[in-house]
Amino acid sequence: MIRTVPTAPYKDQKPGTSGLRKKVPVFAQENYAENFIQSIFDSLEGFAGKTLVIGGDGRYYNREVIQKALKMAAAAGFGKAMVGQGGILSTPAASNIIRKYGAFGGIILSASHNPGGPNEDFGIKYNIGNGGPAPEKITEAIFERSRIISEYKIVDAPDVDLDRIGSVDLEGMTVEVVDPVADYAELMESLFDFDAIRNLISGGFRIAMDSMGAVTGPYAKEIIEQRLGAPAGSVRNATPLPDFGGHHPDPNLVHAKELYDDVMSADGPDFGAASDGDGDRNMVVGKDMFVTPSDSLAIIAANAKCAPGYAKGIAGIARSMPTSAAADRVAEKLGLGMYETPTGWKYFGNLMDAGKVTVCGEESFGTGSDHVREKDGLWAILFWLNIIAARKEGVAEIVRKHWAEYGRNYYSRHDYEEVDTDAANGLMDALRSRLSSLPGQSFGDLKVEAADDFSYTDPIDGSVSTRQGIRILFEGGSRVIFRLSGTGTSGATLRVYVERYEPDASRHGIETQAALADLIAVADEIAEIKTRTGRTGPTVIT
Ligand code: VG1
Ligand code: CO
Numbered sequence: 001m002i003r004t005v006p007t008a009p010y011k012d013q014k015p016g017t018s019g020l021r022k023k024v025p026v027f028a029q030e031n032y033a034e035n036f037i038q039s040i041f042d043s044l045e046g047f048a049g050k051t052l053v054i055g056g057d058g059r060y061y062n063r064e065v066i067q068k069a070l071k072m073a074a075a076a077g078f079g080k081a082m083v084g085q086g087g088i089l090s091t092p093a094a095s096n097i098i099r100k101y102g103a104f105g106g107i108i109l110s111a112s113h114n115p116g117g118p119n120e121d122f123g124i125k126y127n128i129g130n131g132g133p134a135p136e137k138i139t140e141a142i143f144e145r146s147r148i149i150s151e152y153k154i155v156d157a158p159d160v161d162l163d164r165i166g167s168v169d170l171e172g173m174t175v176e177v178v179d180p181v182a183d184y185a186e187l188m189e190s191l192f193d194f195d196a197i198r199n200l201i202s203g204g205f206r207i208a209m210d211s212m213g214a215v216t217g218p219y220a221k222e223i224i225e226q227r228l229g230a231p232a233g234s235v236r237n238a239t240p241l242p243d244f245g246g247h248h249p250d251p252n253l254v255h256a257k258e259l260y261d262d263v264m265s266a267d268g269p270d271f272g273a274a275s276d277g278d279g280d281r282n283m284v285v286g287k288d289m290f291v292t293p294s295d296s297l298a299i300i301a302a303n304a305k306c307a308p309g310y311a312k313g314i315a316g317i318a319r320s321m322p323t324s325a326a327a328d329r330v331a332e333k334l335g336l337g338m339y340e341t342p343t344g345w346k347y348f349g350n351l352m353d354a355g356k357v358t359v360c361g362e363e364s365f366g367t368g369s370d371h372v373r374e375k376d377g378l379w380a381i382l383f384w385l386n387i388i389a390a391r392k393e394g395v396a397e398i399v400r401k402h403w404a405e406y407g408r409n410y411y412s413r414h415d416y417e418e419v420d421t422d423a424a425n426g427l428m429d430a431l432r433s434r435l436s437s438l439p440g441q442s443f444g445d446l447k448v449e450a451a452d453d454f455s456y457t458d459p460i461d462g463s464v465s466t467r468q469g470i471r472i473l474f475e476g477g478s479r480v481i482f483r484l485s486g487t488g489t490s491g492a493t494l495r496v497y498v499e500r501y502e503p504d505a506s507r508h509g510i511e512t513q514a515a516l517a518d519l520i521a522v523a524d525e526i527a528e529i530k531t532r533t534g535r536t537g538p539t540v541i542t
Helices: 032-042 062-076 091-100 136-146 182-191 194-202 216-227 257-264 293-302 326-334 349-353 377-391 395-406 421-437 517-527 529-533
Strands: 002-006 020-023 051-056 080-088 105-109 121-127 151-155 166-170 173-178 207-210 271-275 282-286 289-291 316-320 337-341 359-362 366-369 408-419 446-453 470-474 479-484 492-502
Touching: 032 062, 032 121, 032 136, 032 151, 051 062, 051 091, 062 080, 062 105, 062 151, 062 166, 062 173, 080 091, 091 105, 091 121, 091 182, 091 377, 121 136, 182 216, 182 377, 194 377, 207 216, 207 257, 216 377, 257 271, 257 282, 271 377, 282 293, 282 377, 282 395, 289 293, 289 395, 293 316, 293 326, 293 359, 293 366, 293 377, 293 395, 293 408, 316 326, 326 337, 326 395, 326 408, 366 377, 377 395, 408 421, 408 517, 408 529, 421 446, 421 470, 421 479, 421 492, 421 517, 421 529, 446 517, 470 517, 479 517, 492 517, 492 529, 517 529
Parallel strands: 051 080, 051 105, 080 173, 207 271, 316 337, 316 359
Antiparallel strands: 002 151, 020 121, 105 121, 166 173, 271 282, 282 289, 359 366, 408 492, 446 470, 470 479, 479 492
């Protein structure tokens, strides 16, 4: 039986870079999740009788919201819902299931790399039929709807057993509980040379994969340990936990430091990898070498033909604006199209659908391709293993040779987290007001060539996204970029992205922060970071 429940709107349900993210106590307010889910359905058309995919990263509150979403999907008229067993679907696996089974769309419950638990973060995101994050015009419509919503519909029924694989009826809608791993593992096997990777591993190459107590655990165990034959225990923190075991499931040098230290130790593994809460990010480290995500994109693109799924070559490359230009040099050399988009995976979807690009990446530990429409952590890790197996070289050798051939883009991101919101907005406004006067000015040896607030016109549908980050471009290709995060849940996070291009191979061994020191100082001088935020330094450096 369908019940119509009166509700009052919440004013703060504006989706950010990747869906709606709030603390659990905010989501647990009366009708909060229901309002947002109904606002999603009210913003869509033509889904009667069609399939909706539902799954999440297993964090605290995942199962509760899945039950709500299932009962509301049934009331809204979906014909079928496919949900991962235990409520689990990594973000790339959900994207794959939407595409493979021709679903109308999907709801992914995740706050990605943010911590989980009763007082930590939760999130809801809608993905469209191509498997990718909803474009801005849909997220805008959802937000507009959430501001005036007055009722939602839900079926009265007992909870669905999420742990038993198979189909059940939910008041006229079929709910199919599916194995979350099988389709994804099959897809990976179709793209990469598993025989070559198996040989690499049986030859003694040691892998350590840290799933950080988050969603990739079961995926990595099946693929890396079962199908590729790595010894049991190669995948660490492999059980998805509601609080990620207290970890901050963000694969970077700060939060995956244990793994990094292990790989760097004398008798440590040859290859280290980690993924985030919902499985779309990756970190790759080798002996004596941390691979920056920007370099990773460039190296994957340059070596794509090593992998059977990309043997014919790639169509083009896209990167988010703050991501380093390392990939641009590969595109130039290979004669490929190169696209620069705003931050967030949703901007890559149209380019991939139109066949303009095959691989995409972001500096925030995100890499992926048109095999799905999300970034994909394990995909990137497997791509690296495939390249290592094909080239018979280690991570450090591959990276150094890449720099020697293309030059090195020194790169670092400095985050100032939980800054006072007014101070952060004031800093950005002040920068904006100086944009026209900066070109021509010199700061030490650095002369500003151009400065703007990045704006993007989608080449496929013509949609325009403005105010996507302040860019200060210096002569010679160095740059500093300022943006405010759109995924945080308290205060504001200022991100400062710093990059310098160094063509000279004899200067490729400098420590990154030292290589960028003058740019970092200029960033502070121009944006008045210390004085405006009251911070003496960043909270996280990646
Ligand atoms: C951050 C990253 C961005 C990424 C987004 C979602 O956004 O910078 O590159 O696409 O997170 O990643 P922001 O607005 O906080 O800078 V995930 O792994 O949360 O889906
Ligand atoms: Co993520």
